[in-house]
Amino acid sequence: MRIELQKRAAVSPLFSLVSPLLALALTLVFGAIMFAILGKDPVAAMYAFFLEPLLETWSLHELAIKAAPLILMGVGLAVCYRSNNWNIGAEGQFTIGAITGSYLPIVFYDWHSPLVLPLMLLLGALGGALFAAIPALLKAHFNTNEILTSLMLVYIAQLFLDWLIRGAWRDPKGFNFPVSRDFAPEAILPAIWEESGRAHWAFIFAIVAAVLCWFMMRYTLKGFEITVLGQAERAGRFAGFSSKRMIWFGFLFSGALAGLAGIGEVSGSINHLQPAISPGYGFTAIIVAFLGRLNPLGIVASGLVLGLTYLGGEAAQLSIGVSDKVTRVFQGLLLFFVLSCDTLIYYKVRIVWARMRGGVA
Amino acid sequence: MTLSEDALAVPLLSVRGLTKLFGSFAACSQIDLDIAPGEIHALLGENGAGKSTLVKMLFGVLQPSAGQILWNGQSVAIGSPGEARTLGVGMVFQHFSLFEALTVGENIALSLDPKISLAQISDEAASLSKAYGLPLDPKAHVADLSVGERQRIEIVRALLQNPKLIILDEPTSVLTPQEADRLFETLFKLRDEGRSVLYISHRLEEVRRICTRATVLRHGKVTGACDPRQETPASLARMMVGADIAEVHRDNIPAGEVRLEIKDLSVPSRTPFGVSLKDISMRVCAGEVLAIAGVAGNGQGELFDALSGEHTVPQADAIRIRGRGVGQTGINGRRLLGAGFVPEERHGHGAVTGMPLSDNLLLARSQSDRKAFLAGGLFSVIRHGAVRTAARRVCQVMDVRKSGDDPAAGALSGGNLQKFIVGRELDRQPALLIVNQPTWGVDAGAASRIRQALIDLAKAGSAVVVISQDLDEIFEVATNIAVISEGRLSDPYPAGTLTLEHVGLLMGGIHDKHSQPEATHAH
Numbered sequence: 051m052r053i054e055l056q057k058r059a060a061v062s063p064l065f066s067l068v069s070p071l072l073a074l075a076l077t078l079v080f081g082a083i084m085f086a087i088l089g090k091d092p093v094a095a096m097y098a099f100f101l102e103p104l105l106e107t108w109s110l111h112e113l114a115i116k117a118a119p120l121i122l123m124g125v126g127l128a129v130c131y132r133s134n135n136w137n138i139g140a141e142g143q144f145t146i147g148a149i150t151g152s153y154l155p156i157v158f159y160d161w162h163s164p165l166v167l168p169l170m171l172l173l174g175a176l177g178g179a180l181f182a183a184i185p186a187l188l189k190a191h192f193n194t195n196e197i198l199t200s201l202m203l204v205y206i207a208q209l210f211l212d213w214l215i216r217g218a219w220r221d222p223k224g225f226n227f228p229v230s231r232d233f234a235p236e237a238i239l240p241a242i243w244e245e246s247g248r249a250h251w252a253f254i255f256a257i258v259a260a261v262l263c264w265f266m267m268r269y270t271l272k273g274f275e276i277t278v279l280g281q282a283e284r285a286g287r288f289a290g291f292s293s294k295r296m297i298w299f300g301f302l303f304s305g306a307l308a309g310l311a312g313i314g315e316v317s318g319s320i321n322h323l324q325p326a327i328s329p330g331y332g333f334t335a336i337i338v339a340f341l342g343r344l345n346p347l348g349i350v351a352s353g354l355v356l357g358l359t360y361l362g363g364e365a366a367q368l369s370i371g372v373s374d375k376v377t378r379v380f381q382g383l384l385l386f387f388v389l390s391c392d393t394l395i396y397y398k399v400r401i402v403w404a405r406m407r408g409g410v411a
Numbered sequence: 412m413t414l415s416e417d418a419l420a421v422p423l424l425s426v427r428g429l430t431k432l433f434g435s436f437a438a439c440s441q442i443d444l445d446i447a448p449g450e451i452h453a454l455l456g457e458n459g460a461g462k463s464t465l466v467k468m469l470f471g472v473l474q475p476s477a478g479q480i481l482w483n484g485q486s487v488a489i490g491s492p493g494e495a496r497t498l499g500v501g502m503v504f505q506h507f508s509l510f511e512a513l514t515v516g517e518n519i520a521l522s523l524d525p526k527i528s529l530a531q532i533s534d535e536a537a538s539l540s541k542a543y544g545l546p547l548d549p550k551a552h553v554a555d556l557s558v559g560e561r562q563r564i565e566i567v568r569a570l571l572q573n574p575k576l577i578i579l580d581e582p583t584s585v586l587t588p589q590e591a592d593r594l595f596e597t598l599f600k601l602r603d604e605g606r607s608v609l610y611i612s613h614r615l616e617e618v619r620r621i622c623t624r625a626t627v628l629r630h631g632k633v634t635g636a637c638d639p640r641q642e643t644p645a646s647l648a649r650m651m652v653g654a655d656i657a658e659v660h661r662d663n664i665p666a667g668e669v670r671l672e673i674k675d676l677s678v679p680s681r682t683p684f685g686v687s688l689k690d691i692s693m694r695v696c697a698g699e700v701l702a703i704a705g706v707a708g709n710g711q712g713e714l715f716d717a718l719s720g721e722h723t724v725p726q727a728d729a730i731r732i733r734g735r736g737v738g739q740t741g742i743n744g745r746r747l748l749g750a751g752f753v754p755e756e757r758h759g760h761g762a763v764t765g766m767p768l769s770d771n772l773l774l775a776r777s778q779s780d781r782k783a784f785l786a787g788g789l790f791s792v793i794r795h796g797a798v799r800t801a802a803r804r805v806c807q808v809m810d811v812r813k814s815g816d817d818p819a820a821g822a823l824s825g826g827n828l829q830k831f832i833v834g835r836e837l838d839r840q841p842a843l844l845i846v847n848q849p850t851w852g853v854d855a856g857a858a859s860r861i862r863q864a865l866i867d868l869a870k871a872g873s874a875v876v877v878i879s880q881d882l883d884e885i886f887e888v889a890t891n892i893a894v895i896s897e898g899r900l901s902d903p904y905p906a907g908t909l910t911l912e913h914v915g916l917l918m919g920g921i922h923d924k925h926s927q928p929e930a931t932h933a934h
Contacts, residue, residue, distance in 0.1 A: 271777055271791035278774060281766070282759040287721050288752070289774045290743035 055397040065395050070341050070348070073387035074355065080383055090370050098369045099362035099376075109361060111247025115319055117357035119144065119311035119328070121256035123335035124353055125263045126307030128344040132267070134280040135300035139185065139200030140308040141332025142207035143178040147309020148316040149211055150177025152323050155237035156219050156230050166237050170313055178309015179302045181207065186301035190294045196301075204332070212325045219323060230323035239318035252314030257350065259307060264346040276300075308332060329360060330378070337385040340392075356381065421484040423448045423607050424469070424500075424576055429478035431464050438464040440631045442478070446576065451598060451608040453618040453639060455651055456628035457706065457880070457918075462611050465628070466578055469609075470502045471495040501569030505580040507561050509553045516549035519568050532571075540567050543597045558683060559590035566597070577601065578609045583617060595621050613651070613706050613918070615644040627651055648915030652882055667697030670843045670874035671718075671750075672731040678717050678724055686710040686898045688717065693893060693900060695843070695874040700865060701903060702889035703878045704914050710898035711878045712755065715847040718876070719752040720745045732843060743778040749842030751775075753833055755851060755878075757825065761832045764821030768813070769795065769802040771820050772835050776801075779839060801838065809834035810860065826857030833861050837868060844868060847878045862888050882911060894918055 065072075081099070082092035103109045123140045130137045137143075151174025154166055185200040212228075221231045239250045267273035279286035279296045286293060316327055338356050342349030363377030422445040429442040439461045446452045456462045467473040469480065471489035480487055482498055489495050492502070509518050516533040523532060533549035540547040545563040553561060562582065569577055579598075583591040598608055598621060612618055618625060619639045627635040627650040635650035671694070678688040688710050695701045705711055716722040718730065720742040727736040732748045742752065752775070754760045762771045773784060773793065784798050785791045799817060806813065809830040813823055820828055829850070836844055849865065850858035865888050869875045878895075879885050885892060886906060893903040894917035901917050 269792050269795075270787075271785060271793060274770065274773060274777070274793060277766070278763055278770075282763045284756070284760045285763045285774060288719075288742065288754060288760055290741055290746075290778060 052402050054400045054402055055393070056400050058396060058398055061395055066343075069391040069395055070343060070352070070388060073341070073384060073391045076387045076391075077380060077383045081380055084376075084379065085372075088372060090372065095366065095370050095372075099366045099380075100358060102369070103358060103361040103365055108247045111249040112361055113354065113357050114242075114249035114253040116360045117353045118250075118252035118256045118318075119315050119331045120335050120338045120356050121350055121353035122252070122259055122311040122314070123304070123308045123332060124338035124342060124349040125256070125260050125346050126304035127335055127339040128342065128346060128349055129263055129267070129276060130300035130304040131339060132280045132344055133276045133296050133300040134283070135186075135189070135297055136197045137182060137185065137200050137301055137304045138197050138336065139182070139202075139204050139207075139332070140304065140335050141328060141330065142200070142204035143181045143305040143308035144312035144315075144328055144332045145204075145207040145211050146181040147174040147178035147312030148323065148327055149207075149214065149312075150174055150180075150309070151313025152219075152230065152233075152316055155233040155317075156323065159231055159234060162234060162236055164236065166234075167239065167317070170237060170317060171310060174313025175306040175310040178312060179306040182301040182305020182308070183298075186298050189301075190297045196297075200301075211323070211327070215323055215325050221322075228325050232322045233317065237317060238321055239314060248319070250314075250318035252311070252318050255310065255314060256353070260346040260350045267346065308335075334360075334381055337381055337388070341384065341388050356384070359384075422446055422481075423483060425481040425484075426465075426469070427479045427481065429465065429468060429480065430476050431461075431468060431473060432476040437631050439468070439475075439628075442628075442631075442633055444626050444633070446607050446609060447624075448575070448607055449602055449605045450624060451602050451610055451622045453622035453625035454609060454611045454628065455613065455615075455618060455625055455647065457613065457651055457882075460628040460651075461631040462628055463580065464631075466502070466580060466609070466611060469495070470500060470578065496572050496574070499573070499575035500578065501572055501574030501576070502578045503562065503565045503569055503580065503582060505582075507565055509561055509564060511552070511554040513553060514549065515547055515551050515553060515556075515564055518553055518564055519549075519571065522568055523571065535571060536567050539570055543567075543570065543600055544593065545597055559586050559593075562586065562594075570601075574606065576607045576609065578611070580611045581613075582610075583612065583614065591617070615639075615647045615916075618647070619644070645912060645916055648918075649912045652911045652915035652918075666699050667872060668733075669694050669696050669731075670733055671695040671845075671876065672734075673718075674729055674731075676717060676724065676726075676729040678713060678722075680713070681722070686713055688713050689898045691898075691900045693903060695876055697842070697872050697874050698869055699890050700869045700875045700877060700888050701891045701893065702885040702906075703876065703893050703895050703900065704882060704885050704918060705878075705880065705895035706918050707880055709896050711847060711880075711895060713898070714895065714900075715752075715754060715845065715878060718845050719754070746775075746779040751836030751839065751841030751844045753836055753844070753846040753849060755847040757828050757832060758821065762820040762828060765819055767817040767819055768806070768811075768823075768831060769799045769817050771831070772802045772805065773798050775835055776839065805831060805834040805838050808838070809864070824854070826853040829853050830857050830860060833864060837864055840871070841868075841873060843874045843876075845876045845878075848881075849877060849879065850881065850884060858884070882914060885914070886911070 078096065082096055085092045085095040103113060123144065127137060127140055151170045153173060154161065154170055181203065184203060185196045188194040188199050189196040215228045215230060219230045221229055239252060241248060241250050242254065267276065275291045276296065278289055279291055279293050283293050311331070316323060320327060334356050338349055338352045341352035341355065359377050359380045363374040366372050366376055367374045424446045426442055426444040429439060430437060431439040442465055454462050454465070464473065468475045469489070471491045471494050480489060487498065489498065516529055516536060519536050520529050520532045536547065536549050540563065545567060547560065547563050547567060553564070582594060586594065601608060610622055622639050625637055625639045626633055629651060639647060673691055673693050676688060676691040680687040686709060691714065693701065717724055720737065720740055723741065724730065724738045727738040729738045731737065732745055732750055735748055737745050737748065758764050763774065777784060784794055786794050802817065805811070811827045811831045811834065813827060823831065833846070833849065846865065849861050853861070862884060865875055865877060877885070877888055889906045891903040892906050892909055892914065894901045894914060896918060
């Protein structure tokens with residue numbers, strides 16, 4: 051017996067639209083089952099996880115904070131994935147962006163100027179792009195698998211951050227704790243609406259980036275080039291587009307947005323550097339990109355949904371006493387269902403009950 | 412009649428009235444063929460003549476629509492390659508089916524009874540390969556082996572089944588002349604043991620050298636059976652391409668300025684299976700249709716890549732479009748000089764299957780029609796409305812049948828998509844059009860529409876280069892004909908002075924320039 055995937059002749063437009071919703075519904079059902087097995091009331095747990103965080107103003111602000119890096123990175127990754135380049139290392143580019151962006155407020159901490167913040171953001175984006183240039187270079191010139199190289203570089207970035215914080219950039223007045231000097235006020239990304247909560251400008255950047263990317267993909271020649279090269283490299287060459295240059299573009303673009311997300315998070319929410327600056331935003335952004343069907347506007351919605359899983363995890367830890375690892379379980383379930391729904395849209399499953407034929411291969 | 416005489420009279424394999432229909436198209440029609448024990452029998456024919464279809468039926472890959480296969484005089488039905496092997500038919504395909512990551516021995520074991528141990532298979536393979544002069548190391552990884560060595564694996568794999576008939580499909584097309592010589596020695600050895608070989612080729616010299624009998628196919632029918640040693644390459648070629656000379660009714664257009672000039676263009680092959688272009692020179696003038704004939708895989712794709720600029724060449728002056736050296740200019744630079752291109756492969760090269768027709772129009776014309784299709788300066792915002800109007804115009808002019816206003820390219824039939832792809836270029840009145848296999852796999856109606864469009868374009872004063880394997884098409888559209896063979900291009904000859912036989916000879920790789928009619932050097 052074997053299971054075969056047969057390509058469908060035509061893809062149902064209805065199902066390709068509702069597939070993310072279907073995946074979401076399946077995630078909720080299986081999440082409820084998981085809570086029941088853990089001995090918790092599934093309805094109360096789901097309420098605490100997915101609804102309670104949406105009922106308070108401050109927690110909506112927290113949602114914007116969590117969603118901002120997810121949307122920024124998800125949008126960059128979507129553009130990269132559309133061009134058939136698979137940057138899995140956004141987490142590393144996020145980390146390096148946070149480091150290069152923090153260079154000014156940590157090393158030149160007594161330079162006070164309104165230029166500090168724009169320069170920090172620029173340096174953050176630049177750092178992320180340069181770090182993404184490594185897998186791009188390896189793929190364009192040595193044909194290495196970018197999935198592996200970009201993923202491995204994540205751990206290098208994280209250990210580099212760890213080394214910096216415990217070494218050169220440790221706060222001299224920090225009682226030997228592994229944290230950097232606190233950022234000066236002009237190095238901190240301001241809040242959008244200070245009176246009601248903490249949400250800062252990174253969320254605005256995320257929305258602007260999503261809208262611009264949507265416009266680029268839909269209306270400009272660059273977007274056309276990305277789509278063509280992603281679907282048929284040979285046709286792209288016929289159109290005069292270069293797939294090598296597209297490798298560079300995809301990685302530098304997604305790397306820059308990841309770097310911007312990194313410095314945005316550090317400058318807006320954390321206000322100093324520390325060994326752990328991200329609860330896996332860079333990996334979650336991959337789920338965000340796919341749940342948003344690689345469409346920048348869809349990614350705004352999916353970024354909010356995945357942001358909610360982080361908040362829900364924290365809330366569930368407090369109110370029903372389950373580990374916040376539940377967040378990762380939900381994210382994993384969601385990615386699994388998104389990908390399997392997509393597979394079933396494109397393929398039919400057929401089970402073949404064939405006898406093994408002896409002797410003749 | 413004594414028993415031994417009887418055995419002599421009965422061929423090992425006979426085929427009677429074998430026919431294979433694909434829909435209403437007869438790929439093979441009423442084929443008769445006899446293969447005696449201990450002979451090397453050639454199966455000759457152009458691409459698309461039905462050789463592969465016939466062989467696939469003999470090996471059980473395809474089932475005949477009508478007719479009979481007799482094995483040692485007994486009627487048999489060959490339902491699968493496994494049954495063919497049990498019967499005693501071995502096959503070496505043109506494209507190898509080997510796992511590169513596995514060793515030679517493991518690859519051979521895969522096609523045999525799983526009960527036999529790997530060591531035993533390796534031993535047997537080693538002794539067989541020694542006996543037949545096919546040196547092979549069973550422990551070597553396939554990825555490290557040359558093409559010739561890989562072919563030996565396939566041959567040894569076939570021999571391990573102890574077949575009485577071995578079918579080889581274009582075996583020398585991937586071999587160097589030295590490797591080919593070695594292969595021939597092996598074939599002679601097999602023949603001397605009383606095994607039969609069915610040898611498929613279009614190389615006439617080779618067939619005359621090693622085969623004692625030949626069956627020639629053309630358009631799915633047997634057009635001749637002969638002893639190739641008694642024939643000349645010319646007479647074989649005539650059987651292969653047909654003795655008729657196509658009637659060409661074309662207005663003579665006085666040739667205008669030179670639009671495309673190629674001088675001593677040599678391009679080394681990019682891949683081990685590719686063909687290197689060697690010293691190619693040609694000139695194409697306004698009003699001229701130069702057709703380049705040739706059997707597939709003789710450098711047509713490579714020539715198209717070099718002409719289109721998808722792969723540039725180091726010498727800028729080796730290719731000149733309208734007097735400008737463009738060797739190092741990319742495809743869009745050449746389009747801006749007025750050139751248009753139609754590649755052989757529609758899906759994924761000439762068009763992106765999943766994209767609508769309007770996007771596929773933009774694919775070829777984003778730079779040449781920048782002013783009309785793009786706005787917003789540096790941002791290059793696409794004017795979807797203008798592109799859609801142009802796509803609609805192309806569909807109307809070329810009579811592209813489609814459902815909906817702007818369907819995905821993949822939703823169109825081959826013929827309609829090809830009409831669109833050709834029409835996309837014609838729409839901008841190119842000064843030079845280069846087309847590779849304009850009507851490959853296209854229905855007759857669309858094919859004649861496309862051919863007429865090419866002739867009309869030349870009449871209107873453009874230069875046209877048509878690379879094609881279809882000789883009927885070539886004689887229909889060409890003013891001049893050149894032949895490409897093993898990466899070399901012959902001199903061009905005016906279509907009127909050339910017979911199909913000449914073209915066939917040139918296609919078979921015989922470069923005997925003295926026996927040709929006078930070449931058209933004087934442009």
